[in-house]
Amino acid sequence: MAAIELRDLTKRYGDLVAVDDVSFEVEAGEVFGFLGPNGAGKTTTLRTLLGMQAPSSGTVSILGHDTTVESQRLDALADTGFLPSNPQFDEQATGREVLDLHESLKGGSRRADLLSRFEPPLDRPVREYSTGNVQKLGIVQAFMHDPDVVVLDEPTSGLDPLLQDRFNEFVRDERERGVTVLFSSHVLSEVRRICDRVAVLRDGELVAVEDVETLLDRSGKVVRARVAGDVPEDAFDISGVSDLARRPIDGATRISFTFTGDVDALVDELDRYPLQELDVEEAPLEDVFLDFYGGGDDA
Numbered sequence: 400m401a402a403i404e405l406r407d408l409t410k411r412y413g414d415l416v417a418v419d420d421v422s423f424e425v426e427a428g429e430v431f432g433f434l435g436p437n438g439a440g441k442t443t444t445l446r447t448l449l450g451m452q453a454p455s456s457g458t459v460s461i462l463g464h465d466t467t468v469e470s471q472r473l474d475a476l477a478d479t480g481f482l483p484s485n486p487q488f489d490e491q492a493t494g495r496e497v498l499d500l501h502e503s504l505k506g507g508s509r510r511a512d513l514l515s516r517f518e519p520p521l522d523r524p525v526r527e528y529s530t531g532n533v534q535k536l537g538i539v540q541a542f543m544h545d546p547d548v549v550v551l552d553e554p555t556s557g558l559d560p561l562l563q564d565r566f567n568e569f570v571r572d573e574r575e576r577g578v579t580v581l582f583s584s585h586v587l588s589e590v591r592r593i594c595d596r597v598a599v600l601r602d603g604e605l606v607a608v609e610d611v612e613t614l615l616d617r618s619g620k621v622v623r624a625r626v627a628g629d630v631p632e633d634a635f636d637i638s639g640v641s642d643l644a645r646r647p648i649d650g651a652t653r654i655s656f657t658f659t660g661d662v663d664a665l666v667d668e669l670d671r672y673p674l675q676e677l678d679v680e681e682a683p684l685e686d687v688f689l690d691f692y693g694g695g696d697d698a
C-alpha cells in the first residue's frame with residue numbers, strides 16, 4: 400500500500416479547474432517533491448489530500464484512509480504532520496503555549512529534539528515572531544507527534560540559507576527513520592538534494608512524475624573545454640551534442656555544449672584535441688524544469 404494516493408483528483412473553484420485529473424502515489428519512506436510555478440495547483444492538491452476541502456471528483460488517501468470521510472480522516476491525521484504554506488498560530492499565545500496545545504491534541508514525543516534543532520523563541524508571543532521564526536515553529540509542530548507521513552507546503556520559504564540547509568539535512572534524517580515526506584517547492588536545488596522522486600504540475604495538470612536521477616540523466620551534462628590552438632569545423636559533431644558554442648581566446652578555443660550521448664564517444668572525441676581545461680557538470684535543474692514550466696505542449 401502506498402503511503403499517499405491520489406486518483407483522478409480534480410478540484411474546481413467555480414469555472415476554474417485548479418487541479419485537473421491528477422494521479423500519483425508516494426511510497427512509504429519516500430521523499431517526494433511536488434513542483435510547479437505559482438498558481439499551478441500545488442496548495443489546492445495538498446489541502447484536498449488532507450481533507451481540508453472536498454475534491455470535485457477523484458479519490459485521495461493517506462495510509463490507506465480515505466481523507467474525504469471524516470472518521471477515516473481523523474485516523475489519517477493522527478499519523479500525519481502538516482506544515483501549511485503560511486502557518487498561522489494564535490498571535491497572542493507564546494510559542495510554548497502553541498506547542499503545549501498541539502501536544503495535548505496530537506502528542507509531542509519529539510518536541511525536545513526538534514526544539515534543539517530549530518530553536519524558535521518559545522517565550523515570546525507569536526505576534527512578535529519574524530517570518531522565519533513562524534516557519535520554525537510550524538516545522539516543530541508538524542513533526543513533534545512523530546508522524547509516519549508529513550505534508551509540507553513550501554517548507555523552506557522564509558528560512559535563511561543556513562536554516563534551509565539545516566532543514567534539508569533534517570528531512571534526510573527523517574527519511575532514514577522511514578518517514579514519508581511529500582513537499583511542495585520552488586527551490587529546485589533542494590529538490591535535487593533531498594528528493595527521491597518529483598511530480599511536476601503545470602496549470603493544474605501533472606506533466607511528469609520521475610526519479611530525480613532519471614530527470615538529471617535525461618537532461619545530460621554541460622561540457623566546457625579549452626583546447627590549444629584552433630579546432631576543425633567538424634569537431635564535437637557527434638551524437639548527443641547540442642547547443643555547441645566555440646570561441647577563440649588567446650591562441651586557444653573555448654568549447655561548450657550539452658551532452659546526452661554515450662560517454663565513451665565523448666571521451667574519444669575529447670582525446671583528439673590538446674585539452675588545456677575540462678569541466679563536466681550536471682545540467683542545472685532550472686534548465687531541466689524550464690522544459691516543463693516553459694509552456695507549450697511538448698513537455
Ligand SMILES: Nc1ncnc2c1ncn2[C@@H]1O[C@H](COP(=O)(O)OP(=O)(O)OP(=O)(O)O)[C@@H](O)[C@H]1O
Pocket residue numbers: 412415417435436437438439440441442443444484
Ligand atoms: N479558495 C479558492 N477559490 C478560488 N480559486 C482558488 C482558491 N484557491 C486557489 N485558487 C486558484 O486555484 C489555482 C491554483 O492555486 P494554488 O494555490 O493551488 O496554486 P499553487 O501551485 O499552490 O501556487 P503557489 O506556488 O503560488 O502557492 C490558482 O489559479 C488560484 O488562484
